[in-house]
Amino acid sequence: MSILYLLIACSVSLALIFLGAFFWAQRSGQNDDLYTPSMRMLLDEEEEEIPPEK
Amino acid sequence: MANTFLEKTICYHCGDDVISGGYVIDDKQFCCNGCKSVFQILSENKLCSYYNYNQHPGATRTRTDKRFDYLSEPSIVSELIDYTDEQITIVTFYIPHIHCSSCLWLLEQLNKINPAVHYCRVDFLKKQLNIRFDHHKMSLQQLVELLDDIGYEPLISLQDIIKKQNSGTRDNLVLKIAVAGFCFGNVMLLSFPEYFGLSVYEQSFKHFFGWLNILFALPVVFFSGRGYFISAWQNLRKKVLSIDFPLALGIAVLFGRTVLDVLTHTGAGFGDTLCGLVFFLLLGKFVQKKTYHHISFERDYRSFFPVAVHIIEDTTERPVPLSQLKTGHRIIIRNNEIIPADAILLKGDALIDFSFVTGESIPVGKTLGEIIYAGGRQTGEAIEMEVIKPVSQSYLTQLWNNEAFTRKQDNRIQTFNEKVSKYFTIVLLTIAFAALIFWLPSDAKRGFAAFTAVLIVACPCALALSTPFTMSAALSIFDRNRFYLKNTRVVEQMAEINTIVMDKTGTITTGDNDSVKIAAVLTEAQKALVYSACVNSMHPLSRMICQYLGNTDKLPISEYMEVAGKGIIATVNGHKLRLGSGKLALNVADDAVNMTRVHMVIDNKYLGFFAFAHRYRDGLKGITALSPAYELFLLSGDQDHEKVELSGFFTDGQQMYFNQSPQDKLDFIQTLQQMSRKVMMIGDGLNDSGALKQSNLGIAVTDNVNNFSPGSDAILDGKSFSKLPSFLRFSKDTVNIIHFSFLISLTYNLIGLSYAITGKLSPLTAAILMPLSTVTIISFTSLATHFAAKRRKLT
Numbered sequence: 129m130s131i132l133y134l135l136i137a138c139s140v141s142l143a144l145i146f147l148g149a150f151f152w153a154q155r156s157g158q159n160d161d162l163y164t165p166s167m168r169m170l171l172d173e174e175e176e177e178i179p180p181e182k
Numbered sequence: 183m184a185n186t187f188l189e190k191t192i193c194y195h196c197g198d199d200v201i202s203g204g205y206v207i208d209d210k211q212f213c214c215n216g217c218k219s220v221f222q223i224l225s226e227n228k229l230c231s232y233y234n235y236n237q238h239p240g241a242t243r244t245r246t247d248k249r250f251d252y253l254s255e256p257s258i259v260s261e262l263i264d265y266t267d268e269q270i271t272i273v274t275f276y277i278p279h280i281h282c283s284s285c286l287w288l289l290e291q292l293n294k295i296n297p298a299v300h301y302c303r304v305d306f307l308k309k310q311l312n313i314r315f316d317h318h319k320m321s322l323q324q325l326v327e328l329l330d331d332i333g334y335e336p337l338i339s340l341q342d343i344i345k346k347q348n349s350g351t352r353d354n355l356v357l358k359i360a361v362a363g364f365c366f367g368n369v370m371l372l373s374f375p376e377y378f379g380l381s382v383y384e385q386s387f388k389h390f391f392g393w394l395n396i397l398f399a400l401p402v403v404f405f406s407g408r409g410y411f412i413s414a415w416q417n418l419r420k421k422v423l424s425i426d427f428p429l430a431l432g433i434a435v436l437f438g439r440t441v442l443d444v445l446t447h448t449g450a451g452f453g454d455t456l457c458g459l460v461f462f463l464l465l466g467k468f469v470q471k472k473t474y475h476h477i478s479f480e481r482d483y484r485s486f487f488p489v490a491v492h493i494i495e496d497t498t499e500r501p502v503p504l505s506q507l508k509t510g511h512r513i514i515i516r517n518n519e520i521i522p523a524d525a526i527l528l529k530g531d532a533l534i535d536f537s538f539v540t541g542e543s544i545p546v547g548k549t550l551g552e553i554i555y556a557g558g559r560q561t562g563e564a565i566e567m568e569v570i571k572p573v574s575q576s577y578l579t580q581l582w583n584n585e586a587f588t589r590k591q592d593n594r595i596q597t598f599n600e601k602v603s604k605y606f607t608i609v610l611l612t613i614a615f616a617a618l619i620f621w622l623p624s625d626a627k628r629g630f631a632a633f634t635a636v637l638i639v640a641c642p643c644a645l646a647l648s649t650p651f652t653m654s655a656a657l658s659i660f661d662r663n664r665f666y667l668k669n670t671r672v673v674e675q676m677a678e679i680n681t682i683v684m685d686k687t688g689t690i691t692t693g694d695n696d697s698v699k700i701a702a703v704l705t706e707a708q709k710a711l712v713y714s715a716c717v718n719s720m721h722p723l724s725r726m727i728c729q730y731l732g733n734t735d736k737l738p739i740s741e742y743m744e745v746a747g748k749g750i751i752a753t754v755n756g757h758k759l760r761l762g763s764g765k766l767a768l769n770v771a772d773d774a775v776n777m778t779r780v781h782m783v784i785d786n787k788y789l790g791f792f793a794f795a796h797r798y799r800d801g802l803k804g805i806t807a808l809s810p811a812y813e814l815f816l817l818s819g820d821q822d823h824e825k826v827e828l829s830g831f832f833t834d835g836q837q838m839y840f841n842q843s844p845q846d847k848l849d850f851i852q853t854l855q856q857m858s859r860k861v862m863m864i865g866d867g868l869n870d871s872g873a874l875k876q877s878n879l880g881i882a883v884t885d886n887v888n889n890f891s892p893g894s895d896a897i898l899d900g901k902s903f904s905k906l907p908s909f910l911r912f913s914k915d916t917v918n919i920i921h922f923s924f925l926i927s928l929t930y931n932l933i934g935l936s937y938a939i940t941g942k943l944s945p946l947t948a949a950i951l952m953p954l955s956t957v958t959i960i961s962f963t964s965l966a967t968h969f970a971a972k973r974r975k976l977t
Binding site for chain 2 (some may be wrong): 129133136143147148150151154159160161163164166167168170171172
């Protein structure tokens with residue numbers, strides 16, 4: 129059962145990596161604006177020709 | 183009735199009605215030159231997709247007389263920008279017009295119009311635009327002018343509060359929650375074996391798990407939970423027993439017991455309860471913190487004033503920041519500009535609109551040499567004035583020197599939480615010490631166990647959560663009904679209100695004037711007669727008729743009499759006119775409900791009437807029906823023109839007060855408060871800001887939430903004015919829900935206490951009881967709040 133020591137160490141360090149990733153995301157401002165990107169992705173990147181009017 | 187209904191054309195850019203033709207390009211109609219020029223700029227730069235994402239995305243551009251030359255003044259520029267170096271400058275603008283995906287698309291394509299712009303990013307909810315540009319190729323002024331040219335004028339004010347509050351609130355609450363949640367999950371996992379029982383040969387794991395639990399509890403206590411210790415200590419020093427004190431005590435005891443139990447091998451400790459407690463508490467804090475990124479509740483006069491004013495010095499004109507404006511400066515004020523300081527009129531025709539300062543909607547003419555107070559808006563030609571008082575000491579801004587603005591908000595009502603937690607703490611400590619003393623003589627160890635168990639189990643976690651969760655649910659309901667509260671305390675303040683004071687202009691009246699309908703066919707000659715009679719009257723209805731009829735010739739009047747509250751009797755150009763109520767014009771009482779009519783009789787011939795849809799907001803009747811449960815008052819800054827119309831809602835002399843200066847309004851509120859009434863003030867303008875601040879609950883009414891509204895506790899969209907009675911009732915429901923959930927949490931506490939005082943509280947019981955009570959409270963409060971909202975017909 130001593131393998132449990134290793135497994136727990138593995139699981140905790142994995143969880144710590146995720147926690148660290150979250151810290152990084154939060155610090156670098158990735159969660160600051162959660163709304164605008166959802167609109168931005170619906171807009172066309174480059175327009176070749178003006179589409180016909182409605 | 184002749185109905186001349188022309189086919190309506192709509193401006194391609196802004197969607198307003200096209201009244202006068204003549205602005206046409208590519209078969210597209212525009213309402214004004216401003217809109218047309220925006221389209222021209224966009225089509226030149228091949229940015230016409232702007233019009234494909236949404237229909238009529240633009241803002242109307244009828245006014246194009248904005249001047250931004252003050253942005254060439256380095257001292258002003260340096261205050262506005264975020265960052266600058268040799269090459270680039272970064273600046274963030276607040277642009278109120280940002281409202282759709284077209285705005286987003288266009289503003290992020292600025293680079294196509296001017297390559298000097300390197301980068302632009304819109305934050306849609308905050309309505310902010312972050313721009314990085316090359317300041318060698320483009321000045322800040324040019325940038326702002328570019329934005330203005332395409333219809334997105336940034337709002338630049340002295341008191342850039344939106345920017346300040348957005349940068350100020352960045353704390354690491356989310357990180358604290360993340361850490362607490364992380365530890366909570368891990369500790370739970372490690373505690374399960376202990377609860378399910380470990381066999382004899384697995385005992386070595388027990389210590390290992392115990393040590394790990396302590397390790398996980400460390401960041402929870404010292405990073406996530408630190409705020410509770412700090413605030414409990416600060417409150418203790420102020421001799422206040424806040425809810426944070428028993429919470430901090432609970433956290434400390436839980437941690438102490440856990441460490442002790444693990445070290446002495448007496449038990450598994452309370453690591454999971456500890457982490458869960460802190461996690462849920464922080465979650466409660468998080469939901470309570472509701473921020474409106476685009477609304478500011480802390481505005482003062484500085485946000486209404488321009489950033490700079492033009493002064494004349496040795497015949498040259500230059501912009502000067504308001505803070506540097508001194509007595510003796512000669513300033514020039516153009517059409518639609520606000521006078522920033524008390525000044526003497528030296529040159530030009532002054533016609534000042536004081537509506538924002540006094541509530542009086544009719545512009546006032548001023549003669550040369552007269553003192554004009556700050557806050558008025560010039561309409562007409564440019565005028566020159568000499569400043570006689572610095573900005574901070576003018577008539578209007580003096581209001582801010584009143585103690586209502588300097589004093590901390592101690593007239594606010596104590597929240598339920600604050601009231602209860604004081605007694606709660608005392609009772610809790612009494613029980614804990616009683617248990618200790620009871621067991622101490624017989625079994626010291628058990629006494630200590632009982633003492634700590636009481637502090638653990640009675641930790642008012644559920645109590646601390648009931649308010650935030652109820653309030654955040656209530657706040658989101660208010661929010662959906664376009665009623666924006668500054669914070670969660672406001673809900674409880676609203677429930678305690680028993681007196682409502684209202685401002686008139688802009689608060690109970692609507693701003694728009696297009697509610698005039700004519701039920702008569704008038705010839706041009708008759709129109710001129712009516713116009714000539716009405717133009718002499720200062721009554722709002724007369725003003726509206728004049729506006730409706732437009733500019734016609736003014737005819738000579740030989741006889742003129744205005745009967746207060748009735749109408750006008752006049753002889754114009756030899757014709758006898760009777761304009762006014764049915765009583766005056768026809769000698770029969772008017773029976774029209776919900777609208778005011780002005781009947782016209784010319785030379786004893788009845789021609790018909792003008793109908794005015796009520797200029798009062800919908801639901802005023804509903805609010806006046808709140809009396810006698812609430813005491814109602816109306817304070818108006820303007821003359822008593824509308825006394826008669828208003829007497830249907832308020833009784834004169836007791837409820838209505840006219841000619842009230844901003845200071846009068848403040849004093850009136852104060853007098854009411856001295857009679858120990860809880861006063862809610864509803865106002866809209868700068869003239870109400872003193873009263874709003876002084877009142878127990880100040881609500882600013884506005885037709886456009888993004889526009890300026892004075893500092894207040896809550897901002898109400900004019901469209902939701904009729905829902906105010908429902909809001910009041912709902913706030914009372916909310917407080918009842920909090921009371922009830924307090925009872926629930928007390929029940930849980932009592933159950934826990936019955937285990938605790940015997941000294942036999944197992945970690946398992948605590949670990950079950952704590953999350954169970956929390957979940958009950960959270961689900962009860964959110965369900966009950968939504969049910970109450972439904973009952974009050976609030977969606």
